[in-house]
Amino acid sequence: MMDLILIGIGTGNPDHVTLEGRRAMAEADLILVPRKGEDKADLAGLRLAILAEAAPHVPVAEFDLPVRDAAHPDYRQAVEDWHDAIALAWAQAAGQAARVALLIWGDPSLYDSSLRIAARLQPAPRVRVVPGITAIQALCAAHAIPLNEVGAPVLITTGRRLREGGWPEGVDRLAVMLDGETSFRHLPPDGVRIWWGAFLGMTEQILEAGPLAEAGPRIVATRAAARARHGWIMDIYLLARGESG
Structure with missing residues (x-):
């Protein structure tokens, strides 16, 4: 039976990797590194740089990450098929190694499918999870803000759900992830504040914040320019309703 170690590595800063994470890398027999195409080669490069420092003696197996069929009419089925393909790629790359590690962007528990794929x-396999810094933590730290108001809830959601369902009832703060379409543009901006960040923890980090009516157009333009410059972008934002400043 294979031991599979899923190691959260934070959002781009090598200093995000915990001591536990570094020890887990060093104890592995093999570490898998996905290749996501030339436009995201720096993501694989960052993983390799972390490994060169934390576990230089451990063999690395790079593999091409399957791509989800974005044109599939059934989103959930497309995701299921995609996860099946990734699991097969993991198994092929791992071979007969007894203790295999994967470096997971952010943390394996938050909008990441590594645990579902491992299943x-x-x-x-026997699965071990080493927690990492999430994009939400990195965003709040970068803006020096708390995630929640005193005693109040926060909802973590996706851009797709925000577009399709609007602002959910019963909550005044939303952390929005996986949003490639700046879905906040579809919300009435009055009384809403936004804190946005891209490339969090990396040298390319970009931050914007303010009332949505003012900051929203800036974020749309800044995001488009950054994506064109890098060929990819990872971003996240926090929305608060009932706040004007």
């Missing part, structure tokens, strides 16, 4: 492997 598809046969025979089932």
Whole structure:
């Protein structure tokens, strides 16, 4: 039975990697590094740089990450098929290694499918999770703000759900992830404040904040320019309703 270690590595700053994470890398027999195409080669490069420092003696197996069929009419089925393909790629790259590690962007528990993909492997591996800094933590730290108001809830959601359902009832703060379409543009901006960040923790980090009516157009333009410059972008934002300043 294979031991599979999922190691959260934070959002781009090598200093985000915990001591536990570094020890787990060093104890692995093999570390898998996904290749996501030339436009995201720097993501693989960052993983390799972390490994060169934390576990230089451990063999690395790079593999091409399958791509989800964005044109599939059934989103959930497309994701299921994609996860099946990734699990197969993991198994092929791992070979007969007994203790295999994967470096997970952010943390394996938050809008990451590594644990669901691991459950598809046969025979089932023994899974260990090493937590990492999430994009939400990195965003709040970068803006020096608390995530929640005193005693109040925060909802973590996606851009797609925000577009399709609007602002959910019963909550005044939203952390929005996986939003490639700046879905906040579809919200009435009055009384809403936004804190946005891209490339969090990396040298390319970009931050914007303010009332949505003013900051929203700036974010749309800044995001488009950054994506064109880098060929990819990872961003996240926090929305607060009932705040004007």
